[in-house]
Amino acid sequence: MNDTQLDANPAPSDARPKKPRKTSFTKALNDALDLGMDRFDEMFLIGEDIAEMGGDFGVTRKLWAKYGAERVRDTPLSEAAIIGTCVGAAMVGMRPVAEIMFADFLGECYDQIVNNAAKVRYMFDGQFSAPLVIRTACGGGFGGGPHHSQSVEGWFLNVPGIVIVAPSNPADAKGLLLASIESDDPVLFLEHKALYRARSDVPDGYYTTPLGKAAVARTGTDLTVVATMRMVPMALTAAEELEAEGVSVEVIDLRTIRPYDAETLLESVAKTGRAVVANEAPKIGGLGAELSARIHEECFSELSAPVGRVDGLDAPIPFSVPLEHEVLPDETDIATAIRATMEASR
Amino acid sequence: MNDTQLDANPAPSDARPKKPRKTSFTKALNDALDLGMDRFDEMFLIGEDIAEMGGDFGVTRKLWAKYGAERVRDTPLSEAAIIGTCVGAAMVGMRPVAEIMFADFLGECYDQIVNNAAKVRYMFDGQFSAPLVIRTACGGGFGGGPHHSQSVEGWFLNVPGIVIVAPSNPADAKGLLLASIESDDPVLFLEHKALYRARSDVPDGYYTTPLGKAAVARTGTDLTVVATMRMVPMALTAAEELEAEGVSVEVIDLRTIRPYDAETLLESVAKTGRAVVANEAPKIGGLGAELSARIHEECFSELSAPVGRVDGLDAPIPFSVPLEHEVLPDETDIATAIRATMEASR
Amino acid sequence: MEREQLLDLYRDMWLIRAFEQGLEAEFEQGNVPGMLHTGLGQEATQAALANNLKASDAFFPDHRCHGLNALAQQRHKGDGERIMAELFAKSTGVCGGKGGSLHSADPSVGNFGDNAVEGSYLVTVLGVALAAKMRGESRVACAVLGDGTVGRGEFHESLNMAAIWDLPVFYACVNNGYAIATPVGEGHASADIVDLARGYGFPCEQVDGNDIVASHDAVAKAIGHIRAGKGPYFLEFKTWRWQGIFAGEFRPEAEVKYWREDHDPILMTDELLIDRGVDADELAAIEQQQHALIAEWIAFAKESPPPDLVKATADVYAQWEVGGR
Amino acid sequence: MEREQLLDLYRDMWLIRAFEQGLEAEFEQGNVPGMLHTGLGQEATQAALANNLKASDAFFPDHRCHGLNALAQQRHKGDGERIMAELFAKSTGVCGGKGGSLHSADPSVGNFGDNAVEGSYLVTVLGVALAAKMRGESRVACAVLGDGTVGRGEFHESLNMAAIWDLPVFYACVNNGYAIATPVGEGHASADIVDLARGYGFPCEQVDGNDIVASHDAVAKAIGHIRAGKGPYFLEFKTWRWQGIFAGEFRPEAEVKYWREDHDPILMTDELLIDRGVDADELAAIEQQQHALIAEWIAFAKESPPPDLVKATADVYAQWEVGGR
Numbered sequence A, B: 001m002n003d004t005q006l007d008a009n010p011a012p013s014d015a016r017p018k019k020p021r022k023t024s025f026t027k028a029l030n031d032a033l034d035l036g037m038d039r040f041d042e043m044f045l046i047g048e049d050i051a052e053m054g055g056d057f058g059v060t061r062k063l064w065a066k067y068g069a070e071r072v073r074d075t076p077l078s079e080a081a082i083i084g085t086c087v088g089a090a091m092v093g094m095r096p097v098a099e100i101m102f103a104d105f106l107g108e109c110y111d112q113i114v115n116n117a118a119k120v121r122y123m124f125d126g127q128f129s130a131p132l133v134i135r136t137a138c139g140g141g142f143g144g145g146p147h148h149s150q151s152v153e154g155w156f157l158n159v160p161g162i163v164i165v166a167p168s169n170p171a172d173a174k175g176l177l178l179a180s181i182e183s184d185d186p187v188l189f190l191e192h193k194a195l196y197r198a199r200s201d202v203p204d205g206y207y208t209t210p211l212g213k214a215a216v217a218r219t220g221t222d223l224t225v226v227a228t229m230r231m232v233p234m235a236l237t238a239a240e241e242l243e244a245e246g247v248s249v250e251v252i253d254l255r256t257i258r259p260y261d262a263e264t265l266l267e268s269v270a271k272t273g274r275a276v277v278a279n280e281a282p283k284i285g286g287l288g289a290e291l292s293a294r295i296h297e298e299c300f301s302e303l304s305a306p307v308g309r310v311d312g313l314d315a316p317i318p319f320s321v322p323l324e325h326e327v328l329p330d331e332t333d334i335a336t337a338i339r340a341t342m343e344a345s346r
Numbered sequence C, D: 001m002e003r004e005q006l007l008d009l010y011r012d013m014w015l016i017r018a019f020e021q022g023l024e025a026e027f028e029q030g031n032v033p034g035m036l037h038t039g040l041g042q043e044a045t046q047a048a049l050a051n052n053l054k055a056s057d058a059f060f061p062d063h064r065c066h067g068l069n070a071l072a073q074q075r076h077k078g079d080g081e082r083i084m085a086e087l088f089a090k091s092t093g094v095c096g097g098k099g100g101s102l103h104s105a106d107p108s109v110g111n112f113g114d115n116a117v118e119g120s121y122l123v124t125v126l127g128v129a130l131a132a133k134m135r136g137e138s139r140v141a142c143a144v145l146g147d148g149t150v151g152r153g154e155f156h157e158s159l160n161m162a163a164i165w166d167l168p169v170f171y172a173c174v175n176n177g178y179a180i181a182t183p184v185g186e187g188h189a190s191a192d193i194v195d196l197a198r199g200y201g202f203p204c205e206q207v208d209g210n211d212i213v214a215s216h217d218a219v220a221k222a223i224g225h226i227r228a229g230k231g232p233y234f235l236e237f238k239t240w241r242w243q244g245i246f247a248g249e250f251r252p253e254a255e256v257k258y259w260r261e262d263h264d265p266i267l268m269t270d271e272l273l274i275d276r277g278v279d280a281d282e283l284a285a286i287e288q289q290q291h292a293l294i295a296e297w298i299a300f301a302k303e304s305p306p307p308d309l310v311k312a313t314a315d316v317y318a319q320w321e322v323g324g325r
């Protein structure tokens, strides 16, 4: 699996328009929601303080004023009910987009996601779909402490039926969010908090960026770094640094974590013969493990050194910022892993 | 980490006594609970219908009669409250052992496990411990359908602070459960339903089997299979089959999944030069990924073929038994993976 | 209640009983995979629901609702046997054998499927109700929930959200006195579940769930309230299940006797009908007809082929294929 | 209430206010990491709790309870500054800087720590209470919970379990009218949280949470009930927080005026004390003393060293070391 993307979704998707502008990640998401709400009558937004207030991070700003309280719906502090409502509504053809304020709170609605959203299509023999999107703010780096900083993709990695989307830049964030809204599968849409203020060129108008397809964020010939979300800009920084040392690094932005685009990454590693996988979550049982295993298994003879794994330490996220920096990986750790991998293959 | 086990726990632990008897997995667990209740005043049992009824699988049978309703405590159908109660009680030095009837229901109390039990020690700077055990029946193979058959270790693999224990035979089940009760860390104790009726020699009396230590279930020289729970007997069967074909297979029973005993498995692979990892859960992001990655990374030069991964298909568990058999891996799949790995390394 | 209507309900109750008895016999012979929870003893509650819910409504059945599911299938599509086939894990089942007893659904008859994680659909039902409200449909979204299931926190989240959003949710609480072996009064602050529901400010009523006339009327009233756009409604059926726990009977003898002999919903209805001049032969004929029908359904289920193995990986994702072995 | 006791409570309220105001100023200057929720406006509620809870009790503070935490620390150990240091993420903090505002705990003063997943400790508190009951200790286990937090399903699981097991749980519900920007009456079926709690059958009371005398007496009564072994108690404080949402004020002007000018807990107590003959200078002196104390605490926090980096991987497991980079 993972490699064939059958676009079974009949929802309309414009060609990606031309004129890009520097837009923030937050604004790109806001635009996507606005365009989606405009296009899909069945779409509605639901979450805590997303209406008049516009959400804790401002992603739903102004949409309540434009689309009204029926379609931009505040809820009580009831995460299970929020996601339950989405699953039920999706089962009858609505396209709910939930905001779970912090990804750490997905524990409250874990059952609804894993046992309900991810399974209704399968266990009821295709009679239901669950076209819902769960947007949530994840990741650390701002002193949020153990319950406002976690990278949660590992919680859902082993769950068939769930799509996990994880953009690294504003243009992808917009296109991936619209693709997620169009998707007939339930999507966990991860928004790294450290990226909300990132700015880049974002095309105007409606477009989708395909789910399940990685992007080559930078081409190179000596080593492939596979990264997601905040680790992508970090990997690019490390790549620049290594360029100066004469190492040509290719950076793959996975974009969709589940199911992931093995084809693109294996092709890259087959070419470079070396790989480093970079994630913010703890090492054991994280996305890095899956990617490392897959690369080793499928590029065994092409690899000239074992795949390097860059991850968070095996600890919760402490409140103290210096301690948090110790726990989370950064550009330096990626650069170090690249050097070690180059070294090991000489 | 993972490799050093500092037995920081002062609880008494007898030497493993001599006379073994054929005992069922269920009875071995029941004995462990009985011995624990007898030894530790702070220990209590809590769960749905565990008291007079003795639990859905009979593991707590007769303990209510012996220890009373205060210490063998029935609850309402409130999984979050069951685990919350355990965490709170553990924070003040009790040693609660919860039964969550089916592992699939851990979604209800996911937050308490991941955000509370796993973090109280760390986030409060060591002022609290959470010495609780969550026993739960997992795994498929009996037509239980999508909500009574899941292998859930993947849900918790990426969560620092949690211990995941997964016995494959009655003697280990007893010793590991007692070690889990003694443990000052929160333990998710997985009981594979297909193993409840398994019988083997089980020593009498109180003994502990160390957490974080794998066992060599079978020695061999050509290839290492790493397995857990029900996959261990299946791996042993496959190993017998391969023996007849002239392949000598070593089988490592991981026993503790998190943190796992990398030392034992890496030593074995360093010796055999080939490995297959076998799990019942879906492949993507499962335990197999972590083990395969780790082996590749650390035995890169010793490996003569890529590590084989045997797993469940990437699907929920269907009700129909033939379909379920299709989704779940078995002896044949392990044997096939061993042959393929042998083939690839010739 | 009109004699004809009562006879219809009586017929439905016999369908449920025959279904469950036939199924139980097959289960004991090892012909039905998985676990089995039957609705025996709760026929009046289920028949009352089935007779008031339309195909355009949405109900989430609980684990004892084979009868309700079969009635919905039978009334709206004439293929009740597909519920039986599902329980036998056959390709002709409503979910092609992938769901089974705990996950039988057919939305075209209003059956949105059980969720074997008890109580989880207490929040799912909100979304179905919300969608109906947003679209201006007159759909009633019904959650059938056992007394034990009320222990779940989602009970509170659901009732609260249904209340603040005035959703068309019908809580049909089947209080049969026990959650597995735990008496309702030991598992809850009140043995009357309505006491836990009243704080949310919408109507909460109780009814004798073995009295088919009272149950039918109570359901009609509840559904009328909801269809009139007046928001959620909570109805507690006091009933009792024949099935004990797998280890056998554990309930007081007098209690067993009361419910099985003195307060059996079918025997109670027998009396009512005889009072109205229906003769005993006619009643016996109904009983026999329904048993015969169920025998046919069982035969159908047994003869049906199992699902094709390709189904093992079908419908995991809408947009991707999942690989096999 | 005795004049001396009232003066003590007054002093405590000023400690809370000075703490939060000092902290807020530091936060605005970027000296305090993370997020900040203050207890300004809720001083009476917190002081009432602090004055009735013993070090041997166990309370789970909410995210606005810096003041309660500091008072507990100060009363029982004389080191209130360690709460301030924790907020500055310093090694001298109660959790060595690993917890911060949302995870400050010190069980030796009865502080079991906030859980930033709002409402999660609603079930954790059950275990502390159960342990006390099993051991025959007279400990009261208290959960401080906001009105918004009542939305969590765990609210139901907790109240139900506390009721059936008759646990010594004190629910101190701080109804300040809003969850972030959501008015309590929009988030819940009733703006009076007690309405949602009454069904469980234990005492549920409301009190003006800005009236220090009423709040103190209500807390004393609740705790007396629990210590007497009579089971759980629910007390709803009607109060109001000064802090709006990060984007500024969003509440009606008249409401803001009422709570900040006409119903300020400290100003109300000023009047009471002046009525009892305390002179205004004495009151001003108390205010100043507490501000001076807090200035010292802030200086202590600022001067304290950050945690040693080895702490990043300490205390993940009791029995294993976790590797660093």
Ligand SMILES: Cc1ncc(C[n+]2csc(CCOP(=O)(O)OP(=O)(O)O)c2C)c(N)n1
Binding pocket: B048, B077, B079, B101, B105, B108, C037, C063, C064, C116, C117, C118, C119, C145, C146, C147, C148, C149, C150, C176, C178, C179, C180, C241
């Ligand atoms: C979340 C969850 N917890 C536990 C179970 C196991 N279980 C199945 S039925 C049941 C009792 C349900 O009692 P009740 O709702 O009263 O239904 P009844 O069987 O009495 O009709 C339990 C605990 C489950 N299926 N889901």
Ligand SMILES: Cc1ncc(C[n+]2csc(CCOP(=O)(O)OP(=O)(O)O)c2C)c(N)n1
Binding pocket: A048, A077, A079, A101, A105, A108, D037, D063, D064, D116, D117, D118, D119, D145, D146, D147, D148, D149, D150, D176, D178, D179, D180, D241
């Ligand atoms: C489970 C969970 N959901 C959402 C949040 C985000 N959040 C933090 S405070 C808050 C509002 C809480 O309202 P209330 O309990 O009334 O406390 P107040 O801030 O008004 O004192 C929310 C939604 C959270 N921390 N945890």
Ligand SMILES: [Mg+2]
Binding pocket: C146, C147, C148, C174, C175, C176, C177, C178, C179, C180
């Ligand atoms: Mg029941």
Ligand SMILES: [Mg+2]
Binding pocket: D146, D147, D148, D174, D175, D176, D177, D178, D179, D180
């Ligand atoms: Mg509030």
